[in-house]
Amino acid sequence: MSKKSFRQAINEALAQEMERDPRVVIMGEDIAGGLGAPGEDDAWGGVLGVTKGLMGKFGRERVLDTPITESGFIGAAAGAALRGLRPVAELMFVDFMGVCFDQIFNQAAKFRYMFGGKATTPLVIRTMFGAGFRAASQHSQCLYPIFTHIPGLKVVIPSSPYEAKGLLIQAIRDDDPVVFFEHKVMYDVEEEVPDEPYAIPFGEARFVREGDDVTIVAFGRMVSLASQAAEALAKEGVSCSVIDPRTTSPLDLPTILESVRETGRLVLVDEASPRCNLATDISAQVAEQAFDALKAPIRMVSPPHTPVPFAPALEDEFVPNAEKIAAAVRSTMRAPSKQAAE
16 A cells, blocks of 8 residues: 555556456547657646556557547447447546537436346546636536436545545446546545555445534535544534545435434535535435434535636635534534424
8 A cells, every 4th residue: 555646546546447457448638648749658648647657558549539529539438338348538627518418418328228228338437527726617617416417327526545546446347327526626635545456336425534413424525624624623522423425326325314313413515506416415305304313404515606716715715615614513503403492
């Protein structure tokens, strides 16, 4: 085991799966680089260098630079999956989903259903998301709720390098289409990651920490911020459980419900826009299935319902942070419990 960045963990997962299974190919814009241009071959590795070095190991037949046409190469990847390959396509920014959404939600997500369960589509779409990178509103959105809404897709949001490697290996081995969300601000985050391959099952949430007073559910980058908030609150005598769902489809709702029944309070932290995001979805399901366990109103921490601002000061204010999460926890702790009201 050695310390690896989020970027290195993803690169290693791709390399190990390509070594294990010759059917695994990767494709996307500038993921190999150097083709037909002067300079170093394999100069790019994607816009943030995640696939750098893979072309040299596996060649251009398995590391495919594509034209700047997301509808073309996402459609090609879906077709290749139907024909026996296991493609990993890089949609450079999730904000570009509008160009190729039909290929994803009307084609890849439907193949198993359209062909009576006889077709498998082992397709992974890796994509970057999230604010904090000063990339403005067209390159900074959190659109995983849209993909979570679509039946037939699996949606993965890793929260750390360890999680990224294990979940990506599982995604590549899965026989259904998977959309794999990588927060661009996390690429340089480091932690200990096993050198050998390992897979983390989908639909099994992770307890980052356990506590008695409040359940905090967070996604992706928000998990570490929720942990920071929980650490600060512990010094104030407030004990928080922090849950990382890992996947939003499938969603491990039973684990969330079990924790809420134990703590009686729930705070949801979601970087996606506040209308119809995962925080609102889980809030509704908890209110429906565990309302009798709630001691206080559910709190949700999300950005305002606006495009992501470009100005650094405004972007910093836009994104949820540990202070906002802690404030939401304090608010639900101060709320009068139903038992006290009765």
